[in-house]
Amino acid sequence: MLLNSPIIQSISRSLVPASGADERTAVLVGTPLPQVSDRSVTELFADTPAVDDVSLRAEPPHGLVVIVNEHTPVAMSPRGKQYVVFSEAGVELAEIPAKKAQEFDLPVVASASDVADQEVFDTITEVLGSLPDDLRDQVRAASGSSIDSIELELSSGKTVMWGNNTQADKKVQVLEALLGLDKAQAAEISEYDVSAPDFPVTR
Secondary structure (H helix, E strand, O other), X not given: OEOOOOEEEEEXXXXXXXXXXXXXXXXXXXXXXXXXXHHHHHHOOOOOOOEEEEEEEEEOOOEEEEEEEEOOEEEXXXXXXXXXXXXXXXXXXXXXXXXXXXXXXXXXXXXXXHHHOHHHHXXXXXXXXXXXXXXXXXXXXXXXXXXXXXXXXXXXXXXXXXXXXXXXXXXXXXXXXXXXXXXXXXXXXXXXXXXXXXXXEEO
């Protein structure tokens, strides 16, 4: 059985354009289905940082669904009129137009100095990657003058002094508890400091 044109499905936020995926997998057309493996198809995307891996699902008699699994983006940073999207490891996954960046709604690392200092930038993306999805969705921007002074800006306008990337689980628990305070208490708070999670401070 020879393969017809593969059907592309993308998991996550579609950093890989469908047209680009179609072009890469076009070489598979006419290949006997038993000769097409996950590994061989993943290799077609080897130079695409956004792709984590690829899995396949056969659709007899001649069909194949190629499922593109992307790395999870946790932050973006402006570059000219575009935005660069990064993984929690600080790896550049893709460059996207500003309009598409709005759809992603990721925390923005806006300071050029943060991006220039690779160690600080990597710490920022590690911190963002350690947050559960619902908490990360509340983060509008992230910055840091050093690896020990990472700061998060929430969509509410409040800030979080996170510190470094240690004790992430405990910091998440403490911050979630503080964010869960009743409205009257929360109204008095403009900053949550969880840099020392055993002794959190609100200001």
